[in-house]
Amino acid sequence: MTAAYVHVPFCGRVCPYCDFAVVAGRDGLMDRYVDALISEIGMEQSIPALDAVFVGGGTPSRLPAESLARILQALTDRFGFADNVEVSLEANPEDWTEELAAGLVRAGFNRVSFGAQSFDPGVLRYLGRQHSPADIDNGVAVSRRAGFASVSLDLIFGAPLETPASWSATVDAALKLEPDHVSTYALTVERGTALSRLVSAGAAAPDPDDQADKYELAQRRLVAAGLDHYEVSNYARAGHECRYNLNTWAQGDYVAFGLGAHGHVGGLRRRNVRNLDTYLDRVAGGERPELGREVIHGWDQELERAFLGVRMRKGVEVGRVAPALLSDPEGRQLVDGGVVAIRGDRLQVIDPLLTDAVARVVLGLAEPDQALSTRT
Amino acid sequence: MTTRIRNFSIIAHIDHGKSTLADRLLERTGAIPERDMKAQLLDTMDIERERGITIKAQAVHINYPAQDGLTYALNLIDTPGHVDFSYEVSRSLAAVEGALLVVDASQGIQAQTLANTYMAVEAGLEIVPVINKIDLPAAEPARVAAEVAAVIGGSPDDAIRISAKTGEGVDELLEAIVTRLPAPSGESTAPLRALIFDSYFDSYRGVICYVRVMDGTLATGDSLRFLATGLRDHADEVGILTPDAVPVASLGPGETGYLVTGVKEIDLVRVGDTITQSDRPASEALPGYREPTPMVFSGLFPTDGDDFERLRDALDKLRLNDSSLTFEPETSAALGFGFRCGFLGLLHLEIVRERLEREYDLDLVATAPSVQYRAHTTDGKIVEVRSPQELPAPNQLTGIEEPFVKVMMLSPSEYVGTVMELAQQRRGVTGELTYLTPDRVEINYEIPLAEVVFDFFDQLKSRTRGYASLDYEPAGYRTSELSKVDILLNGQAVDAFSTVIHKDKAYSYGATMTKRLRELIPRQLFDVPIQAAIGSRIIARETVKAKRKDVTAKCYGGDISRKRKLLERQKEGKKRMKMVGSVEVPNEAFIEALKIGDFE
Numbered sequence: 018m019t020a021a022y023v024h025v026p027f028c029g030r031v032c033p034y035c036d037f038a039v040v041a042g043r044d045g046l047m048d049r050y051v052d053a054l055i056s057e058i059g060m061e062q063s064i065p066a067l068d069a070v071f072v073g074g075g076t077p078s079r080l081p082a083e084s085l086a087r088i089l090q091a092l093t094d095r096f097g098f099a100d101n102v103e104v105s106l107e108a109n110p111e112d113w114t115e116e117l118a119a120g121l122v123r124a125g126f127n128r129v130s131f132g133a134q135s136f137d138p139g140v141l142r143y144l145g146r147q148h149s150p151a152d153i154d155n156g157v158a159v160s161r162r163a164g165f166a167s168v169s170l171d172l173i174f175g176a177p178l179e180t181p182a183s184w185s186a187t188v189d190a191a192l193k194l195e196p197d198h199v200s201t202y203a204l205t206v207e208r209g210t211a212l213s214r215l216v217s218a219g220a221a222a223p224d225p226d227d228q229a230d231k232y233e234l235a236q237r238r239l240v241a242a243g244l245d246h247y248e249v250s251n252y253a254r255a256g257h258e259c260r261y262n263l264n265t266w267a268q269g270d271y272v273a274f275g276l277g278a279h280g281h282v283g284g285l286r287r288r289n290v291r292n293l294d295t296y297l298d299r300v301a302g303g304e305r306p307e308l309g310r311e312v313i314h315g316w317d318q319e320l321e322r323a324f325l326g327v328r329m330r331k332g333v334e335v336g337r338v339a340p341a342l343l344s345d346p347e348g349r350q351l352v353d354g355g356v357v358a359i360r361g362d363r364l365q366v367i368d369p370l371l372t373d374a375v376a377r378v379v380l381g382l383a384e385p386d387q388a389l390s391t392r393t
Numbered sequence: 394m395t396t397r398i399r400n401f402s403i404i405a406h407i408d409h410g411k412s413t414l415a416d417r418l419l420e421r422t423g424a425i426p427e428r429d430m431k432a433q434l435l436d437t438m439d440i441e442r443e444r445g446i447t448i449k450a451q452a453v454h455i456n457y458p459a460q461d462g463l464t465y466a467l468n469l470i471d472t473p474g475h476v477d478f479s480y481e482v483s484r485s486l487a488a489v490e491g492a493l494l495v496v497d498a499s500q501g502i503q504a505q506t507l508a509n510t511y512m513a514v515e516a517g518l519e520i521v522p523v524i525n526k527i528d529l530p531a532a533e534p535a536r537v538a539a540e541v542a543a544v545i546g547g548s549p550d551d552a553i554r555i556s557a558k559t560g561e562g563v564d565e566l567l568e569a570i571v572t573r574l575p576a577p578s579g580e581s582t583a584p585l586r587a588l589i590f591d592s593y594f595d596s597y598r599g600v601i602c603y604v605r606v607m608d609g610t611l612a613t614g615d616s617l618r619f620l621a622t623g624l625r626d627h628a629d630e631v632g633i634l635t636p637d638a639v640p641v642a643s644l645g646p647g648e649t650g651y652l653v654t655g656v657k658e659i660d661l662v663r664v665g666d667t668i669t670q671s672d673r674p675a676s677e678a679l680p681g682y683r684e685p686t687p688m689v690f691s692g693l694f695p696t697d698g699d700d701f702e703r704l705r706d707a708l709d710k711l712r713l714n715d716s717s718l719t720f721e722p723e724t725s726a727a728l729g730f731g732f733r734c735g736f737l738g739l740l741h742l743e744i745v746r747e748r749l750e751r752e753y754d755l756d757l758v759a760t761a762p763s764v765q766y767r768a769h770t771t772d773g774k775i776v777e778v779r780s781p782q783e784l785p786a787p788n789q790l791t792g793i794e795e796p797f798v799k800v801m802m803l804s805p806s807e808y809v810g811t812v813m814e815l816a817q818q819r820r821g822v823t824g825e826l827t828y829l830t831p832d833r834v835e836i837n838y839e840i841p842l843a844e845v846v847f848d849f850f851d852q853l854k855s856r857t858r859g860y861a862s863l864d865y866e867p868a869g870y871r872t873s874e875l876s877k878v879d880i881l882l883n884g885q886a887v888d889a890f891s892t893v894i895h896k897d898k899a900y901s902y903g904a905t906m907t908k909r910l911r912e913l914i915p916r917q918l919f920d921v922p923i924q925a926a927i928g929s930r931i932i933a934r935e936t937v938k939a940k941r942k943d944v945t946a947k948c949y950g951g952d953i954s955r956k957r958k959l960l961e962r963q964k965e966g967k968k969r970m971k972m973v974g975s976v977e978v979p980n981e982a983f984i985e986a987l988k989i990g991d992f993e
Binding site for chain 2: 022037202203205225226228229232249250262265266271273277278279280281286288311321324325328350351354356369370371372373374376377378380381
């Protein structure tokens, strides 16, 4: 399976918790940026026809439909699209109009993921969002009418001012819209963000126990509503799992374009510059806007496979990791303590809230052969 | 020749200006050019300078041209000024004929000074009272001079009034040293007897002793014998300190200086020992040598187990310079390999620990300090207990005795009530009051040593706005109602946190420790019960609730490298934890939980 990621950094304003490559107040550069994306796509090596495309941000829905159509066209021209290709974009509910939605469907988009975040106006304000709960309802309805095959909602839980009742109401309001896919994210204080500065200055921080409660509440409700909990933070109706993300978690190949974008082809991971002007200058100069690269291979690749795979609720193929885990004292503790289980040929985290405790141990495992040779 | 020598010490309370006065004497006699003066020249250790106290006695030789036209050799032996170090004070006093009793003109005489003055008087020293800091606005030289006269006898006019800071009165004082202090006596032809009053280890030259020759002559090349330890060696070099080391051919009776022997067996050189010549030994050692008796014990463990040998080496070297420090290897299930160390008191412990960390670059955890208990067992034996682990099980015990000390406190009379209250809270018995003057009271109590060594001194100071002072001496053992409190993590006792404590304080110790640990131990994948127990009886309990959430919300294409590195860094951080059973305890938790504090 192959995929492509396209990053659109433009935002009306930067949300206080966001640490992605984003810019606000620079919409005047949109046309140049789209041109640059198309040039960058032209510089990429050939890979088999794409099974999934994801246009993320930032706020891709700030771009005109024609610009987004040009980007898709460039991808088709360069790589070709497989049959049944999944073509997603991220959208802010306040940008969404009948016209834009129709234009995007015409251009080839068939999946939209809304940054809904909450149905509580107070929480939306805290999160720095511009839309109202009604905008979300409207966005979903418009998408259905326009013919999007799959509609997803992103929700953020655990803001310090969010009550358990507020979160419960948000989950119910989301389910009422019958989304095909839901992502639920614990609000995280990332370094360098406005939120992080506020918390350092003494503002309330998210409480991990409150977030655990809310995580479990969402898990119960969403699963009860018929959505499959397929990854730590993701739920989908059958057949609506995000194929683009499934590919990255399965260490598949994906090319990536735009500010701060990361691609991975054949064990080579590349990342782009995060500064908009540098990006535009580099591409204008006929250069790839690459900031760095790393090669993932051998045992390292095996560990990464497991580290990504344990985020999947169905687990990950045991491969060479399971024996290493069982011969590691900490790994043994996780198995004996019921945090992780080996079921048939799969390694599975029992409580998804403790996934990182498992991932940390997995990433520290010694290669079994080496472990054996150092012991003898 | 001895008629032109004067050996003297300075007795002073902390902050009464001893070091400043010593500096001033050196400067006035040209021993040190003014531009080389740094404040508190005699206090060479960084810690001494920072804490403003003298830990180690040091000796300086000064040439002083007196008003009678003759030049005198003045040997100043500096003495420690804290209650923990009275043995070293007694050895310094044995090396001199006279002492300057320096008293702050605004504060008056303090308990420690008084105790040292009594020691000096008993040793037959001539005392010259010096009233210092007369330049201060709050100075009351007349009142303080009268107080001093009341304590040591003589007239208030005997006191010399000076300001070590401005230099006023220092010339008069130098004259008084020559005219009022006696010259040393001693037979130059008698067999050699030299007193070691201090020593330190130099990594190039081995052990260096500070000595006072009482009889005979100590010359470079002499074959020597150390009477108490039996060590035999020869004198590689003898010399005087001006304060720089200047080699001389020999030291005669009454003279003080240093001796280099090249000895590396540092535990064989002890303060208080007598050095003689091996081919013509003195028949009798100088009086007063005693084995150092530590009062407070604590386990010192390197946070990095690989540093165990370095710690041993560092302790070996420190002991040379500090004969009162004792240590023996100890193993802790929680902390690994370390040493059970004996100290004179808590300040001594802190100083040793700080020197080990600073001068030897070691990272240490110190276990809860303990005194030495005596356990009486059911089979009629008496077991000396220096560590809570050594205490026999409750069913094998018939009783426990603990050391008491006779505590002498001097306080302005307005604070008598609060001082007595403190003494009684600390289980003090048989209180006794003596009014030295209408507004100065001597308060005597017998108090368990364990209650005195922790923060008694700090409490006394804070309750009397710094005016009260303290000294104590051993007063034997008494039976007390003591029990051992264990701290259990996930059901497993952590030896480092066990303590022996009076039954009235066991609950507060247990409650404080369990609460502290609950804050200090990070949440784990399972609940961690923290219990305090006396035997099998649980007296306090807290729980570190299991961690419920340990997961990154997002991990997509652009996050993979970053999340992976973050997780790897977190994993690295876990290596700084100690495993106690299945519980991960950060090194800092041991240090923080064991910080000495009030358990009330």
